[in-house]
Amino acid sequence: MAGTGDRVTGSGPVIEARDVVKRYETEAETILALAGVSVAVEPGEFVAVMGPSGSGKSTLLNVLGLLDEPTEGAVYLDGEDTSTLTERQRTLARKRTIGFIFQNFYLIPTLSARENVEIPRLLDHDQGSAERAAELLTRVGLGDRLDHTPGELSGGQKQRVAIARSLVNDPRVLLADEPTGNLDRETGRSVLGQFQEICNEGVAVIAVTHDLQVTDHADRTITLVDGRLSSDEPRVVSTGTAGEPDGTTPNGDDATDHAG
Amino acid sequence: MPDSGRSPLGRLWRRFPVLLIARRNLTRTRARSVLAMLGIVIGVIAIAALGVFGATLQASITGSIGDIGNQVVVSPATDEGVEYLTERDVREIARVSGDAAVVPVRQNVTTVAVRGETARVTVYGMASPGDAYEATSGRIPDTLRSGCLVGADLAERLDIETGDSILVGGQTYRVNAILESQQQFSIIDPGSAVVLPPRDVPGEGYSQVVVTAESGQAANDSAVAIREALNDREERVSIFELGDIVAQIGEAFSAVNLFLVGIGSISLLVAGVSILNVMLMSTIERREEIGVLRAVGYQRLDVLRIMLAEALLLGAIGGAIGTVLSLLGGVLINQLLLGDPMAAFTPTNLGYVFTALGFGVATSLVSGLYPAWKAANERPVDALRK
Numbered sequence: 001m002a003g004t005g006d007r008v009t010g011s012g013p014v015i016e017a018r019d020v021v022k023r024y025e026t027e028a029e030t031i032l033a034l035a036g037v038s039v040a041v042e043p044g045e046f047v048a049v050m051g052p053s054g055s056g057k058s059t060l061l062n063v064l065g066l067l068d069e070p071t072e073g074a075v076y077l078d079g080e081d082t083s084t085l086t087e088r089q090r091t092l093a094r095k096r097t098i099g100f101i102f103q104n105f106y107l108i109p110t111l112s113a114r115e116n117v118e119i120p121r122l123l124d125h126d127q128g129s130a131e132r133a134a135e136l137l138t139r140v141g142l143g144d145r146l147d148h149t150p151g152e153l154s155g156g157q158k159q160r161v162a163i164a165r166s167l168v169n170d171p172r173v174l175l176a177d178e179p180t181g182n183l184d185r186e187t188g189r190s191v192l193g194q195f196q197e198i199c200n201e202g203v204a205v206i207a208v209t210h211d212l213q214v215t216d217h218a219d220r221t222i223t224l225v226d227g228r229l230s231s232d233e234p235r236v237v238s239t240g241t242a243g244e245p246d247g248t249t250p251n252g253d254d255a256t257d258h259a260g
Numbered sequence: 261m262p263d264s265g266r267s268p269l270g271r272l273w274r275r276f277p278v279l280l281i282a283r284r285n286l287t288r289t290r291a292r293s294v295l296a297m298l299g300i301v302i303g304v305i306a307i308a309a310l311g312v313f314g315a316t317l318q319a320s321i322t323g324s325i326g327d328i329g330n331q332v333v334v335s336p337a338t339d340e341g342v343e344y345l346t347e348r349d350v351r352e353i354a355r356v357s358g359d360a361a362v363v364p365v366r367q368n369v370t371t372v373a374v375r376g377e378t379a380r381v382t383v384y385g386m387a388s389p390g391d392a393y394e395a396t397s398g399r400i401p402d403t404l405r406s407g408c409l410v411g412a413d414l415a416e417r418l419d420i421e422t423g424d425s426i427l428v429g430g431q432t433y434r435v436n437a438i439l440e441s442q443q444q445f446s447i448i449d450p451g452s453a454v455v456l457p458p459r460d461v462p463g464e465g466y467s468q469v470v471v472t473a474e475s476g477q478a479a480n481d482s483a484v485a486i487r488e489a490l491n492d493r494e495e496r497v498s499i500f501e502l503g504d505i506v507a508q509i510g511e512a513f514s515a516v517n518l519f520l521v522g523i524g525s526i527s528l529l530v531a532g533v534s535i536l537n538v539m540l541m542s543t544i545e546r547r548e549e550i551g552v553l554r555a556v557g558y559q560r561l562d563v564l565r566i567m568l569a570e571a572l573l574l575g576a577i578g579g580a581i582g583t584v585l586s587l588l589g590g591v592l593i594n595q596l597l598l599g600d601p602m603a604a605f606t607p608t609n610l611g612y613v614f615t616a617l618g619f620g621v622a623t624s625l626v627s628g629l630y631p632a633w634k635a636a637n638e639r640p641v642d643a644l645r646k
Contacts (some may be wrong), residue, residue, distance in 0.1 A: 067641040088559060092545055095557020102644070106552040110284035120556040122277040169557070 002083070013040035014078060014097075014204050015064060015173045017143035018228075021072035022059050022227075029061045033059040035227035036073070043172065046195060048215045051224035057208040058177060060224065061228075064206060065098055065175045066090045095120060099166030105158040107150040107165075113137055114146040117164040136164035140194060156187030163194055167203075174198060174206040180214060192217040278562075282569035285542065295580035296531075296538040302580025303528030304434065304620040305589070310524045311612030312590040314517035319606070320597040321509060330479040332360075333448070333500040334469040334486055340495040348498070349490060353469050356485040360473040361391040364466040365448060366458050370429040374418050382415060382453040383428065389439070392472055393450055398422035398437030408433035409455040412441045417452075428454055429462075449458030449528050503551030521612070525619065532623040535574055539567065539631035551643025564636040571628020572621065579620035586613050 022034040027200050033056045039145035051057045062068035064075060067202045074083040077097055085093060104228055109162050115122070117133035134146055140160040142153075150158055159179065166174055174195070186213065196217055207214050215221040223230045273280035286293040332424060334353060336342040345364070354362040366385035371378055386392075389409060390400040396412055408428060409421050415438045433456070441451030448470060458466075471486070473479040474552045483501050490496045543550065550563055590604035590613070 035429075062641045062644075065555065067639075067644070091554065091557055091559050094555060098557045100552070102552070104548070106548055106644075108281075108284075108290050108549055108552075111281070115280075119553070122281070123558070123562055125275075125277075165556070 001196065003144075008009070012079060014043045015141065015206075016040040016076040016110070017060070017064060017070075017073065018072040018074035018076065019143055020060070020063055020075065021216075022056070022063060022068070023071045031207075032227055034063065034070070035230055037224070038073075039064075039229070041077075041173070041204045041206055043204055044199050044202045045126060045220070046199045046218045048206045049206060049209070049220040049224060050215060051223055051230075055204070055224040056227040057224050059227075061175050061177055061208045064173075065100060066094050076241065095169055097172050099169070099171035099174045099175035101159070101162050101166050101174065101179050103181040105155075105162045105182075107158055107161055109150050112147045112149055113142060113153065113161045113164075116150065116161055117168055119165060120169050132168060135162065136167055139163065140164050148175035154187075155183050159183060159191050159233065163191065163198075167198065172203060174203055175204045176209075178209055178211075179207055179208065180211045185213065261501045273395065276569075278565050278569045281566050283548070283571055285566075285570055286573060289542070290445075291540055293574065296535050297581070298572050299531030299534040300528070300578030300620045300624060301582040301585065302526070303531040303623065304579050304616045305586050306524035306527040307521050307616035307619060308524075308583065308586035308588050308613040311522040311616070312586065312609045313593055314513065314520050315604070315606070315612065316590070316597050318510065318517070319603065320514035321513070327389070330473045330476050331502050332471040332473070332479050332486070333485045333502075334471065334490075334497050335500065336465075337491075337495045337498045339498075342496055344463070344467060345469060345497065346465050350466060350469055352489055353385055353471065353486055356489045357471050357473070357482045358478075358485075360471045360478065360482050363388060363392045363470045363472070364458070365470060366461045366463050366465070367448075367467040368461050368463055370452060370454075372414070373427040374420055374424065375545065377412070377418055379418060383461055384450060384455045384511050385447065385458035385463075385466075387451070387458050389455050392470055394440045395437035396440050398435070400437050400439075404436075404455065404457045406434075406457065407436040408437050409437050409450070410435050411439050411449075411451040411453050411455075413452040413597055426454075428456065428460075431460070444559075465561065471643045505521060524616075528616075528619055528622055528623050531578075532627040535571060535624050535627040536630065539571060539628050540634070542570070543567065543631045543635040546635075547638070547643045551639065551640040554638075554640035555644065560636040564632045567632030567635050568625060568628050570634075571624045571632070574625025575621040576629075578624070579617045582620060583613055583617045586616065588609075 017037055019037045020037045021032075022036050024031040024033060032228055035056075037056070037060060039047075049057050049060060059068065063070050066075065066077075066085075069083070074081050076082065077093060082090065082093060107113075108119065111119070114130065114133045114137060117136055118129045120127040121132075133145070137143055137160075140163055142157060142160055142164070145153060145157065150161070153161065159182075176195070179191055179195070183191060192214060195207070199205055199219075207218070209215070218223070273283070292409065310606060334345070336345050350362065350364045369380060369385050370383045372381050388403055390402060395409070398409075400409060402532075410426070414420070415435075416594075418426075420438075421436060422435055422438055425432055426435060427433075437589050439450045439455065441449065448468065449474070456463055471479070473482050479501065483499050486497065487499055538589070553563060553566075554560075591601040592610055594603040595601040
């Protein structure tokens with residue numbers, strides 16, 4: 001895991017948010033979820049996004065994952081502006097480029113582990129997808145659980161199935177929302193180990209989290225407060241050091257412009 | 261049973277992954293799916309069974325009439341003041357009817373007494389009843405000159421046997437034979453009547469002439485010929501063709517059938533509402549899962565297809581079960597009414613059954629449309645919001 005940050009050079013960010021503003025209009029008020037955030041993530045980079053509840057972390061993840069559209073600003077995939085894409089093209093871009101991991105795993109309870117991993121490719125009539133699913137499950141240590149349904153798996157195993165699912169389309173970016181939120185510490189550590197392995201293959205991982213353990217494994221941690229970046233410092237990967245205290249803003253600096 | 265790619269069924273699911281997902285979803289809430297399916301089963305049976313039942317009843321009734329579609333009954337045109345048919349009319353009818361058996365009948369009502377019991381009965385005067393009727397016991401003479409014939413129903417009621425002497429209208433007659441009742445619908449049914457030689461029945465001329473031809477077509481030809489010969493200058497006779505009645509009854513039954521099937525479709529409508537309900541609940545419960553599918557790259561159309569596949573499975577399986585049960589019911593009804601179980605598989609019946617199946621599947625699909633559309637159009641970010 002050491003040195004993943006400097007292994008990737010020169011190719012430019014795989015995913016980038018530029019001056020992203022997200023406002024939600026409700027009848028009573030306008031909520032500013034993101035107040036101009038710029039983030040760029042290089043291939044193979046593991047970025048943790050921290051911040052108190054309501055700071056806009058999940059909104060940022062949704063916008064980066066093309067699940068939500070920014071009110072202002074844009075998200076760039078491989079340097080390409082995604083704001084002009086149609087719904088259909090956005091869906092296709094998600095399928096090709098982005099893998100998702102959720103706190104609640106969101107596996108389909110009626111499908112086996114293997115079928116859950118296959119899900120993103122299930123409609124493609126791809127003969128190799130069953131094999132690939134088995135391969136990925138073996139890689140995350142579930143080679144003997146291929147035909148188990150999610151009900152027969154533990155939380156950590158479910159999250160590993162979800163990781164395998166997120167990798168089935170060879171994504172370039174992995175977006176994880178509280179990936180360790182429902183796991184005990186030990187299981188969380190093994191999941192984070194998986195993330196680092198994935199990064200070593202050049203996949204960027206962005207994890208929104210409350211868990212300091214995640215920041216320990218991340219190449220860098222960015223903190224969101226009230227929809228603004230409060231720090232975006234490169235981290236020297238080390239073990240045993242606690243990350244930034246959750247929710248504090250050490251200095252008043254605003255969103256760091258990371259574009260370019 | 262695991263859906264490995266090796267079994268034929270497994271290959272089918274592999275081939276249509278949408279169906280695989282849909283089928284697994286249905287098994288998740290098994291009871292609910294079965295109940296929704298039951299609605300379709302009942303709806304399909306309602307349409308198919310009512311249709312088949314009606315068609316079978318129609319076949320049963322027109323079948324019994326159909327046998328005597330070859331009879332033509334000629335009566336005096338009473339509206340024109342013709343009271344009876346003369347010997348000359350009968351000769352004319354016999355002349356134009358070719359090979360058909362012509363039995364002139366004089367009809368009246370009289371009292372029959374036997375061993376102290378009396379009854380008011382219809383009495384027919386026929387010269388040669390053997391041309392048109394059969395005996396269950398005794399022998400019908402070629403020409404009835406003396407003695408009488410008693411219908412089977414009357415014979416049973418008054419306990420009369422061949423060889424008995426009975427009092428008809430005050431005169432004593434020996435019973436030559438017992439006449440078989442007409443199984444089929446007929447204007448003249450000697451089953452509960454007494455047949456005497458024509459001259460013994462009071463009255464003038466004949467009240468009817470029964471013409472029995474070889475076939476329905478021949479009967480029709482005779483009717484046309486009789487009409488031309490006797491009604492040429494003035495309306496002398498009215499002609500009653502059973503073939504016409506058969507056609508009319510057939511039409512009436514078709515209308516009744518359509519009405520029954522219409523009632524049956526109401527149950528299918530109810531089944532449709534139940535599927536709508538099940539699917540809507542399913543989309544609400546699986547909101548996040550559908551959101552995940554959208555997130556990992558399923559297009560809106562893919563979600564629509566999955567949901568519609570669920571509705572289709574409900575409809576197709578329910579419809580198939582309903583179809584099988586309907587055919588079994590049809591076989592049973594046909595066995596009971598027509599004595600021929602295979603008569604269930606007439607084109608008309610199969611038409612009803614497969615129409616019902618089609619309506620069942622279509623109802624499911626239409627009912628699934630709204631929930632599917634709703635599921636497909638939800639933004640994944642909304643579906644996944646905690």
